[in-house]
Amino acid sequence: MNVTQQEIKEQAEIALSLRALFAGKKGMVRTFGCQQNEADGERILGELADCGLTPTEELSEADVVILNTCAIREHAEQRVLGIIGSMKKEKEKRPDMLIGMCGCMAQERHRQDLLMQSYPFVDFLFGTDRHHRVPEILREALRSRKQRQFVTDLPHNEFGVISEGTPVYRDSDYKAKVSVMYGCNNFCSYCIVPYVRGHERSRASAQVLEEVGSLVQAGYKDIMLLGQNVNSYRGDVDFPTLLEKCASFEGDYWVRFMTSHPKDASPALVRVMAEQPKVAKHFHLPFQSGNDRILSAMNRKYNREQYLEKALAIKEQVKDVSLTSDVIVGFPTETEKEFLDTVELVKQVGFDMLYTFIYSPRKGTVAEKMEGRIPHEEQVRRFSYLSDVQNEIAQKNNDAFLGKVLTVLSEGVNEKGIPTGRSSGNKIVTFDAPVLQGTFCKVKIDTARQYALSGIVKD
Numbered sequence: 001m002n003v004t005q006q007e008i009k010e011q012a013e014i015a016l017s018l019r020a021l022f023a024g025k026k027g028m029v030r031t032f033g034c035q036q037n038e039a040d041g042e043r044i045l046g047e048l049a050d051c052g053l054t055p056t057e058e059l060s061e062a063d064v065v066i067l068n069t070c071a072i073r074e075h076a077e078q079r080v081l082g083i084i085g086s087m088k089k090e091k092e093k094r095p096d097m098l099i100g101m102c103g104c105m106a107q108e109r110h111r112q113d114l115l116m117q118s119y120p121f122v123d124f125l126f127g128t129d130r131h132h133r134v135p136e137i138l139r140e141a142l143r144s145r146k147q148r149q150f151v152t153d154l155p156h157n158e159f160g161v162i163s164e165g166t167p168v169y170r171d172s173d174y175k176a177k178v179s180v181m182y183g184c185n186n187f188c189s190y191c192i193v194p195y196v197r198g199h200e201r202s203r204a205s206a207q208v209l210e211e212v213g214s215l216v217q218a219g220y221k222d223i224m225l226l227g228q229n230v231n232s233y234r235g236d237v238d239f240p241t242l243l244e245k246c247a248s249f250e251g252d253y254w255v256r257f258m259t260s261h262p263k264d265a266s267p268a269l270v271r272v273m274a275e276q277p278k279v280a281k282h283f284h285l286p287f288q289s290g291n292d293r294i295l296s297a298m299n300r301k302y303n304r305e306q307y308l309e310k311a312l313a314i315k316e317q318v319k320d321v322s323l324t325s326d327v328i329v330g331f332p333t334e335t336e337k338e339f340l341d342t343v344e345l346v347k348q349v350g351f352d353m354l355y356t357f358i359y360s361p362r363k364g365t366v367a368e369k370m371e372g373r374i375p376h377e378e379q380v381r382r383f384s385y386l387s388d389v390q391n392e393i394a395q396k397n398n399d400a401f402l403g404k405v406l407t408v409l410s411e412g413v414n415e416k417g418i419p420t421g422r423s424s425g426n427k428i429v430t431f432d433a434p435v436l437q438g439t440f441c442k443v444k445i446d447t448a449r450q451y452a453l454s455g456i457v458k459d
């Protein structure tokens with residue numbers, strides 16, 4: 001399960017041996033989906049760079065392109081398929097380029113052969129347990145020049161690795177993502193993740209702390225601890241302890257975490273957030289449905305009452321907290337009344353932001369075989385009804401910030417040239433005067449919109 005340092009060393013040696021071959025060439029990773037995938041993408045790009053490829057974001061100049069795919073909903077898969085299709089022309093123009101696929105879609109068993117057959121110009125595909133072996137994969141792809149698959153034979157509840165010490169090419173010099181655990185054992189009935197990311201496994205706390213400590217020392221200001229169920233972290237310490245330690249380095253920075261499962265959102269975790277000044281005041285706690293029958297059909301392992309209790313405790317105990325969530329509408333057999341339970345819960349909690357998803361059947365999951373699919377038009381109606389309710393709540397929550405002074409981490413300027421940044425609660429805050437990207441400033445809020453605040457920089 002733990003990749004040995006010997007294996008990591010072997011990969012580094014292969015990378016070294018490829019450098020002359022890739023001299024002057026460029027590599028690109030195109031990532032789809034969640035932050036976990038983004039973190040993987042930064043590691044894969046790090047390995048490409050180690051092999052001598054200069055990182056690029058321009059497809060037209062990339063000699064090696066890796067599509068790091070997402071499978072969470074059908075829409076995500078369609079986007080990936082559209083992009084792969086469009087790469088055919090690029091390959092025709094430059095037959096020497098290498099195209100690879102990885103990520104959750106590439107790990108779906110039923111897709112692997114099909115992808116290779118449908119896209120003969122894709123050179124290789126590798127699974128989510130092979131991220132640390134990119135140098136070897138490139139070498140093999142170059143040698144054979146015929147399509148190759150690098151995937152596991154193990155069943156989903158047995159595969160999955162932890163690899164320490166692979167190179168990483170971070171896409172920001174002030175915000176960083178640090179994976180602390182991988183995989184998922186929960187098997188929510190709608191979700192593909194446990195099948196494509198393997199079983200749950202946690203990094204040793206010493207390794208996490210070493211990474212976080214060196215990021216703080218390098219000047220990173222916003223460090224996100226990542227995991228499919230980050231608060232289910234079971235290393236040599238529990239998650240609240242790990243978080244507290246991550247927030248105890250010398251220096252001015254925030255540490256945040258994503259995504260939490262309600263079953264493991266303990267009072268200890270809420271206390272650490274409330275008491276530790278360096279823990280960002282943002283709790284993302286997906287609830288998925290406000291109805292007990294649907295929660296049980298989703299295999300979520302908590303009921304409405306238990307969720308409410310936790311959500312309200314967070315709001316009560318953590319000053320100025322942003323509470324955000326994920327919800328699925330139109331799950332098979334969801335009645336109008338059950339949907340209205342979800343609406344009611346949204347009103348009761350008063351989320352700052354809600355990511356609302358239309359249920360999308362995923363092959364191989366339990367829900368995919370359920371009867372009682374909700375027609376798409378009805379799913380869309382529920383989606384927009386809930387969005388309207390949430391928009392009003394978000395506006396009301398943000399109005400409460402008028403006149404307050406918030407600490408904001410500057411992100412430079414947005415696409416309209418307006419100075420912008422994020423608050424501790426991860427809210428977008430725009431302001432009147434430019435502030436160096438990656439530094440903190442104080443902003444007095446004078447305008448509140450649904451999903452953004454703006455104000456005047458105070459010195």
Ligand code: 5AD
Nearest residue numbers: 190191286326327357358359360362
């Ligand atoms: N259909 C719709 N939404 C889904 N999610 C996960 N699987 C599905 C699916 N099959 C949502 C959940 C999860 C978020 C990352 O994506 O709300 O929290």
Ligand code: SF4
Nearest residue numbers: 184186187188191193
């Ligand atoms: Fe999917 Fe549920 Fe695991 Fe989240 S907890 S990744 S929704 S199975």
